[in-house]
Amino acid sequence: MAENKNENLLEVSGLKMHFPYHTGSLWTKKKGFIYAVDGVDLAIKKGETLGLVGESGCGKSTTLRAVAQLYRPTAGSVKLKGQELTTATDHEIMRARKDMQIVFQDPYASLNPRMTTRDIISEPMRIFTRAKILSLSRTEIDERVEQLMERVGLSRFFKNRYPHEFSGGQRQRIGIARALALKPDLVLCDEPVSALDVSIQAQILNLFKDLQEEFGLTYMFIAHDLAVIQYISNRIAVMYLGVIVELSDSAELYKKPLHPYTQALLSAAPIPDPAVERKRQRIILTGDVPSPDKARTGCYFYDRCSKRMDKCAQSVPKLKDAGSGHQVACFLYGD
């Protein structure tokens, strides 16, 4: 396999995920769609970390799940190492998942309480061996479980313990070991540190960075905490109601946020320093995030935007390059 550093490991274009819903009684039934993800384009290079940030309901988790083919997308294309996944058969998707694993948010809900740590971490290897995609013997699997546990910072003597015997941070380590069991290229991380305490969060973030360096991993990393995203990512995509509104290099985004939503988001994030906090000018957004159940006619941020113009209500701004790879979907920039 020809692998070059600048090659895109994952390419997503025009990704849409609409969920149907029904309301009303039996007689007045109405059908509608939740436009959870509505046209997302992104690409992740090998070895890089792309951060997805946004508020709840903006579609970041749905994007991740649609990429992993846990949901079959409504439209669009997802290419992993050049292979199209949206039209792939179940067997092909299973093969592709060897290269693409997920770490979930809730370390309490994502580990089966009836399985021991050894069973949890070895499960992917056992499944892929049974499906004849891998051929690992029982001792090889056992050895690999021990290696993985030590690598993520758990003692191998814990392998016969059950999840409830571990703290939140340790459980997340088990989840990470499980995701790494198949030696994937791409790890999709769905808010992996949001449920953790501050001191443990730092440990896990560092672990993610170390593992990336050691195994050349590529991450798609979701978090709602902007400081966490800034720390872990090379590039960041800001999402609002199912679309990416800004995509840029991580340092650049914090220095020069272009989209009014990104600006508000950054100014709303608290900074742990009272001296800095006192001097800050906050952009306080009014209103709540609108419901994503209507088809788009204008910019979704229109109602909450302080710089809105007439044309924002009439047509949807597209993600455009505003110089040096900094993309923004806003009529304030470009023509």
Next chain:
Amino acid sequence: MTDDVILQVKDLKAYFKLDEGLLKAVDGVSFDLRKGETLGIVGESGSGKSVTNLAIMRLIPSPPGHIAGGEVVFMGDDILKMSDDGIRKIRGNKISMIFQDPMTCLNPFLKISTQMIETIVLHQGLDKKAAKEKAVEMLKLAGIPAPEKRIDQYPHQFSGGMRQRVMIAMALSCEPEILIADEPTTALDVTIQAQILELINELSERLGTAVILITHSLGVVAGMCDSICVMYAGRIVERGTADEIFSDPRHPYTQGLIKSVPRLDKVSTQRLYSIPGQPPNVINLPDCCPFFPRCERAMDVCKTKYPKVAELGDKRTVACWLYGEGK
């Protein structure tokens, strides 16, 4: 003690008897709160910050919990010694609380109006009509658009941020002396969090309410609080004004905590500092410094005795063997 101290907590202890042993959730917490002050209590999960405040309100479920000692002096009276009737007059009236998850605190079967009017009628002796007017006024203050209409809706018709506004309106409707906010923004998004914190700030200033803000987020306390207590394993390890805590943290735990938060304003590619190890299990904790297994500066004495609380100045304390006479 100055006159404007309205709440004084002295050596408060709240223990839980569990099958595994005695859980000292709060073990000798002392602080005082002045009129109009915003006090932040920070700590990680299990550090006892919520239990401290439940104990102040006498809301510890018993059994398995009980208050094992201490005093909570509110306006001259010890809350812990009051009759049930006495505390009921204070709870929700003089001291009120808002919680993390506004959905579980509002009764989903009752309209907002019913829930708000109940409190106001009970504590302020207004008739229903006047109480409703008061409720509408409070909702308006809390920034809810069209409060006259919204008041007759049910909790599920409000978004998360709006529900928290309703909770704040409800909590402040009796113009309490103290508002205890237990992780009020943890369930909310950043932009909504900013709105809610702004609201708490503005209303507490206008009504002269003192606020105890419990949170795990250092960013939130930095922006909101006048003074801060840092808790670890059931005790306050450090106290001081917000500036002192952030610019000159003394306890190794506070220092580590501040260093381990990635910061937005200082973009760095350097490796993040992290405190090694896990928070301790507080069941059957020996009488040593609970932080010593994770502490970089641990000494022999830390393993044998809990440090004396060292006074470093006015309202500035630290519980560590590195400071004070234990040095």
